[in-house]
Amino acid sequence: MHKSKKKAVIEVKNLSFAYDKDLVLEDVNLEIFEKDFMVLIGPNGGGKSTLVKLILGINPLQKGSIAILDKSIRKSISQIGYVPQNTNINLNFPIKAIEVVMMGKNSQKNSLFGYKKEEILHAMQLLEKVGMKEFANTKIGLLSGGQRQRVMIARALYVDPKILLLDEPTSSIDADGQKQIYELLKELNKEITVIVISHDISILLEYASKVAHINKKLSFHDLSSIKNIETKSDHICEVELLQMLGKCKC
Amino acid sequence: MLEALSYEFMQNDLIAGVLVSLVSGIIGSLIVANRMVFLAGGIAHAAYGGIGIAIFTGIPIFLGTSLFAVAAALFMAFITINQRENIDVFIGLTWAVGMAVGIILVDLTPGYNVDLLSYLFGSILAVNRDDLYFMGLLFVVILFVITFWYRDILAVSYDSEYAALSGINVKFFYTLILVLSALTVVIAIKVVGLILVIALLSIPVYIAQKLSSSLYSMMLISGIIASVFTLIGLLLSYSFNITSGASIILVSALSLMLFMLFTKLR
Numbered sequence A: 001m002h003k004s005k006k007k008a009v010i011e012v013k014n015l016s017f018a019y020d021k022d023l024v025l026e027d028v029n030l031e032i033f034e035k036d037f038m039v040l041i042g043p044n045g046g047g048k049s050t051l052v053k054l055i056l057g058i059n060p061l062q063k064g065s066i067a068i069l070d071k072s073i074r075k076s077i078s079q080i081g082y083v084p085q086n087t088n089i090n091l092n093f094p095i096k097a098i099e100v101v102m103m104g105k106n107s108q109k110n111s112l113f114g115y116k117k118e119e120i121l122h123a124m125q126l127l128e129k130v131g132m133k134e135f136a137n138t139k140i141g142l143l144s145g146g147q148r149q150r151v152m153i154a155r156a157l158y159v160d161p162k163i164l165l166l167d168e169p170t171s172s173i174d175a176d177g178q179k180q181i182y183e184l185l186k187e188l189n190k191e192i193t194v195i196v197i198s199h200d201i202s203i204l205l206e207y208a209s210k211v212a213h214i215n216k217k218l219s220f221h222d223l224s225s226i227k228n229i230e231t232k233s234d235h236i237c238e239v240e241l242l243q244m245l246g247k248c249k250c
Numbered sequence B: 001m002l003e004a005l006s007y008e009f010m011q012n013d014l015i016a017g018v019l020v021s022l023v024s025g026i027i028g029s030l031i032v033a034n035r036m037v038f039l040a041g042g043i044a045h046a047a048y049g050g051i052g053i054a055i056f057t058g059i060p061i062f063l064g065t066s067l068f069a070v071a072a073a074l075f076m077a078f079i080t081i082n083q084r085e086n087i088d089v090f091i092g093l094t095w096a097v098g099m100a101v102g103i104i105l106v107d108l109t110p111g112y113n114v115d116l117l118s119y120l121f122g123s124i125l126a127v128n129r130d131d132l133y134f135m136g137l138l139f140v141v142i143l144f145v146i147t148f149w150y151r152d153i154l155a156v157s158y159d160s161e162y163a164a165l166s167g168i169n170v171k172f173f174y175t176l177i178l179v180l181s182a183l184t185v186v187i188a189i190k191v192v193g194l195i196l197v198i199a200l201l202s203i204p205v206y207i208a209q210k211l212s213s214s215l216y217s218m219m220l221i222s223g224i225i226a227s228v229f230t231l232i233g234l235l236l237s238y239s240f241n242i243t244s245g246a247s248i249i250l251v252s253a254l255s256l257m258l259f260m261l262f263t264k265l266r
Helices: A048-056 A073-079 A097-102 A117-129 A145-157 A175-188 A201-207 A223-227 A238-247 B008-033 B037-057 B061-082 B084-108 B116-121 B129-148 B150-158 B160-165 B170-192 B197-211 B215-240 B244-265
Strands: A008-019 A022-033 A037-041 A063-068 A080-083 A163-167 A193-197 A210-215 A217-222
Touching: A008 A048, A008 A193, A022 A048, A022 A193, A022 A210, A037 A048, A037 A201, A048 A063, A048 A080, A048 A163, A048 A193, A080 A145, A097 A117, A097 A145, A117 A145, A145 A163, A145 A175, A163 A175, A175 A193, A175 A201, B008 B037, B008 B129, B008 B150, B008 B170, B008 B197, B008 B215, B037 B061, B037 B084, B037 B170, B037 B197, B061 B084, B061 B129, B061 B170, B129 B150, B129 B170, B150 B160, B150 B170, B150 B215, B160 B170, B170 B197, B170 B244, B197 B215, B197 B244, B215 B244
Parallel strands: A022 A217, A037 A193, A037 A210, A080 A163, A163 A193
Antiparallel strands: A008 A022, A008 A063, A210 A217
16 A cells, blocks of 8 residues: 655645635645645735635635545644734733633633633643743733734644644734744744745745645645746845746646 | 711612622623623613613513613624624614614603603612612622633633634624623613713723733722722712712713823823
């Protein structure tokens, strides 16, 4: 029996999706393998968020299939750690970072008011992992954008997922913060699959192992070919890169 | 002043004031956290329809108002969940239609010269034993609900999208919070009146929000702050013979201004 080296953790087949009659995704095929660092790019309205919602099971499937770790989509929600796009919600809300982390899992009942010791311990370990341990008891609204994003990553990791899915993780973070977030993701990628939805193409070459471009249709790129492109300067401009990824037929 | 405390009606007023304040602190925290202040205002005003129905049909005021307010809350919950785009139109509509129904029914009630002002601005001096039982019961129910579902309510209030993803029934808790808000509005009408209730639900919460680092402590601190405002307001109301609701709200608003000034200067 032939065994492939890597296992597909997400397998999207012939997926199409339309809002009313507007086709947003057309015949999308995508395979994501274990420990990939996958970046999904594409223009606004190109269907990135729709694909995320389909993978998470927020939107119902219309046509095609999505297999996550070889199981049906409904059961697999807990296998994907999700970091939503907007993490600047409810900043006045009186809640500590560690409480946000423990929201990662719908608590089993009967833990009136408080949190169980093992939950607190687990959350603290995750906060340490993302470098936010000393802020565990800080109000979430008092953290910087980058710090808050780390807490949200810890929340996504709370279910011990095999896959981490981030929607525009650096959209509201300063340059230093962005770099740190990607370094953190690189570190996490040693153990789990990371999927990032992003406009932020400049970081691609440094961190991503695979890139897919979505604009209704999905085109897939092996990054090695991009890395080999000869440019007159050492620098590849973001615009050139975006155009190239959108146009090429590979 | 102290001799006033020996009258039974005054004792009832103080007990009612504290009960309503504690409930307002808890539910007000949820209303502010879930950005439902305008929604709660709509329910409060719509509740006047219930007062009208109760007076017209002769059923107890508390019962009529509660039923009507809960119906308004369910309607609001349904609209918010299914028609997000037009939500403010429907809130405004419920707000005005509820009041219109109440006013017409009171007009149509033969020989009844209702003291409209007491429902609009509070009539705590008329609190009786039954009112106190109703307030106490609601307080216990709310404590029970909050204790039992604290983490679900916390998750829904902080980030409803993520709560839904992790399998929490967001619609149920959203509706539950609105129904509890409706019942809170009903008991608060006795103390501050339906026009002023929204201030009691939001001013103490605004102050508490700055002072607390968890939802639980925000509820507790709001409840205590609201109680202090209510007690001071009631004593002023008694001493100067002014309307209780208005004096409570002015005490709250002045304290809020001082608080903001203090935090700015610090």
